Amino acid sequence: MTLFFVQSLLNGFTIGALYVMMALGFTLIFGILRIVNFAHGEFYMLGAFFVYMLFGIWKVVGYLPAVVISAISIGLLGMFFERIVFRPVRANELQVLITSFALSIGIQQVSVLFWGAEDLSIPPPYTGTLQWKQFVFPYDRVIVVGYTLLILIAFYYLLKRTKVGLAMEAVVQDKEAAQIQGIKVNHIYLISFGIATLLAGAAGGLVGPIFALTPYIGAMPLMRAFMAVILGGMGNITGAVVGGLVIGVSESFLTTYFGGAFAAIMTFIVIMIILVIKPSGLFGEVGS
Amino acid sequence: MFTRQFNQLNSAQKFALFFIGLLFVIGITTENASSKEVLKIGAIGSLSGSGAAWGIATKNGVQLAIDEVNDRGGLKVGGKIYELKQIIYDDTYTGQGGTTAANRLIFEDKVNFIIGPIGSPAALAAGLVANREKVIVLCNGFSPRIIGKDKPYTFRITLSTNEFAPAIVKWMAEKFPTMRKVAVICTTDEVGQAVAPLNIKYYKEGGFELVADERYERGTKDMVPIINRMLIKNPDIIELDGHAPGDVALIVKQTRQLGYKKIMIQTGGPGLEQVLEVARELAEDFLSYNIFDPQDPNVQHFVKAYDKKFGGFINPYCPLMYNGTKLLFHTIEKENTLDTDKIKAAFEKSDGYMTMMGPIKWTGEELYGIRHQILTPFYISQIKNGKIVTYTKIAP
Numbered sequence: 001m002t003l004f005f006v007q008s009l010l011n012g013f014t015i016g017a018l019y020v021m022m023a024l025g026f027t028l029i030f031g032i033l034r035i036v037n038f039a040h041g042e043f044y045m046l047g048a049f050f051v052y053m054l055f056g057i058w059k060v061v062g063y064l065p066a067v068v069i070s071a072i073s074i075g076l077l078g079m080f081f082e083r084i085v086f087r088p089v090r091a092n093e094l095q096v097l098i099t100s101f102a103l104s105i106g107i108q109q110v111s112v113l114f115w116g117a118e119d120l121s122i123p124p125p126y127t128g129t130l131q132w133k134q135f136v137f138p139y140d141r142v143i144v145v146g147y148t149l150l151i152l153i154a155f156y157y158l159l160k161r162t163k164v165g166l167a168m169e170a171v172v173q174d175k176e177a178a179q180i181q182g183i184k185v186n187h188i189y190l191i192s193f194g195i196a197t198l199l200a201g202a203a204g205g206l207v208g209p210i211f212a213l214t215p216y217i218g219a220m221p222l223m224r225a226f227m228a229v230i231l232g233g234m235g236n237i238t239g240a241v242v243g244g245l246v247i248g249v250s251e252s253f254l255t256t257y258f259g260g261a262f263a264a265i266m267t268f269i270v271i272m273i274i275l276v277i278k279p280s281g282l283f284g285e286v287g288s
Numbered sequence: 289m290f291t292r293q294f295n296q297l298n299s300a301q302k303f304a305l306f307f308i309g310l311l312f313v314i315g316i317t318t319e320n321a322s323s324k325e326v327l328k329i330g331a332i333g334s335l336s337g338s339g340a341a342w343g344i345a346t347k348n349g350v351q352l353a354i355d356e357v358n359d360r361g362g363l364k365v366g367g368k369i370y371e372l373k374q375i376i377y378d379d380t381y382t383g384q385g386g387t388t389a390a391n392r393l394i395f396e397d398k399v400n401f402i403i404g405p406i407g408s409p410a411a412l413a414a415g416l417v418a419n420r421e422k423v424i425v426l427c428n429g430f431s432p433r434i435i436g437k438d439k440p441y442t443f444r445i446t447l448s449t450n451e452f453a454p455a456i457v458k459w460m461a462e463k464f465p466t467m468r469k470v471a472v473i474c475t476t477d478e479v480g481q482a483v484a485p486l487n488i489k490y491y492k493e494g495g496f497e498l499v500a501d502e503r504y505e506r507g508t509k510d511m512v513p514i515i516n517r518m519l520i521k522n523p524d525i526i527e528l529d530g531h532a533p534g535d536v537a538l539i540v541k542q543t544r545q546l547g548y549k550k551i552m553i554q555t556g557g558p559g560l561e562q563v564l565e566v567a568r569e570l571a572e573d574f575l576s577y578n579i580f581d582p583q584d585p586n587v588q589h590f591v592k593a594y595d596k597k598f599g600g601f602i603n604p605y606c607p608l609m610y611n612g613t614k615l616l617f618h619t620i621e622k623e624n625t626l627d628t629d630k631i632k633a634a635f636e637k638s639d640g641y642m643t644m645m646g647p648i649k650w651t652g653e654e655l656y657g658i659r660h661q662i663l664t665p666f667y668i669s670q671i672k673n674g675k676i677v678t679y680t681k682i683a684p
Contacts, residue, residue: 007516008513008516015510112336117340118534119341119534120566121566121567129546131547134520136546136547140545211538212566214340220507251510252513255504260505260514263513264505
């Protein structure tokens, strides 16, 4: 029974890792640019497909280099979209909302043209399982948890120990004051969007081999990212991490011990209860 | 007013305007000159999500049947010749999608015939809309509620659980006499509510013991928690019943990754090519109900036509939707009418119509109250060494 518990916990961390990476990017974009990016799931999808092409079809690089190249490419693509698509409409919240929906649909449909609508798969980069008595854990999931930790450490370092990270914090606190201090706010917006979409692309590349690929796989991670961010507090980095893990682990435990249908309902009920007690989220500030 | 404005244009602008007008006139007259009337044939299929393989199969099967008719000059009905045109909408494998697609086809496109959907949620929903408007629906979906006396315009043109499950369970009992514990996994929607209980019923009647009956929300990608719930009961057989191909593929992959080595079978589907694509070497030994053998000499003309137009793997539903569409066109021309009441009556008497898979037979009076269920032989296939092989042929 203990092994079963540990297995459920590790399963929860694996899927929670995906939610954390998505939620981080989502909350970063909201926290700094005040944009709710409904196209965020599509960057995750593109990250998975880039790895599919680099590692699975063209076979030009190994799996990890493919994930790195894919993540960086998606980050650059995100910066392109921030500059060309979002910046002109940033002043109007409704226009930003509609634009992000339109971008989401556009990316999806272009992807359908390229890759079709049927399921595809990335060749498994790691095979085999970690096994002890009834405890069985596929290696590819261990890798996801491991690399997510590394990414989180790097992200935290960037935010707290680099000039760019400090500039991002300054812009969040007070945009005008940051400008007066010589911080180029538009550059910070561009870099933030790039980092956020890089995280989504990395998530897609890491998790892609575990699931199947279609142009529509971005919807579920986006929904979970949204839930994690609301739970953790919009714009709060720590909240996004905790929110993602809470949702991932609770999904895993509730499904394993009570079944899928129960888990689907209970996850939402748990979130609603937390929000009733603390409407701004676990780490959100009152009024945010 | 317009004269003054026209005079203000320069020469280039006037020429452009004239040219556009000329194109418009040519377009209109050409359209009129070439017409045959166009008869729209509606189709509904999942063109996105885990059921996309089936939706594309529907689209391609209907199109091949349409091309055959158009290539020989069109459909002759009531002294007119019709050029056929497919209008297909995505049902997203949901009831809501089926309703939306049916509403658009019937009220905007004014179709009288709909091929599809495949998938119980959408087929049930689309059938409700279509039957109110006396539109004929030729669909699939394993739920027993899809056809019935209350849906006189719906015909199921592929087999459903009631037709193939008893024979498959009997085969399993003979083939694997020591494997008796079954775990069933399904979604929480119509498939899980109406289809999985049928499979469970037939397994129990066949002497099997149900050790797990698990449900999950459609759209779930991480199946490991629910698979763990099943594996802890140590089943000999994991039954995937009416899942869409994408979901089957994920469950097979993740179950095998967790070390399960016994039997995995889908008494439903089929979606073998998706399982092979996603699960790769983990798909080895996967068993499934199947409805098409591309090696059969009788189907080679279809295989060649498909290969020429679309290429790639032929999903088994494609030839079935092709057969159903051809039967529709044959019946329309034979009855020389587009009246759906007359077509419906003629359909019910079309036993013996020869398809490339043999003559059709209508059944269903006893189970559904209406003879709108097609009956044809089917196969059990298996994935062996990275290929889909036909294991055995069964007559239900």
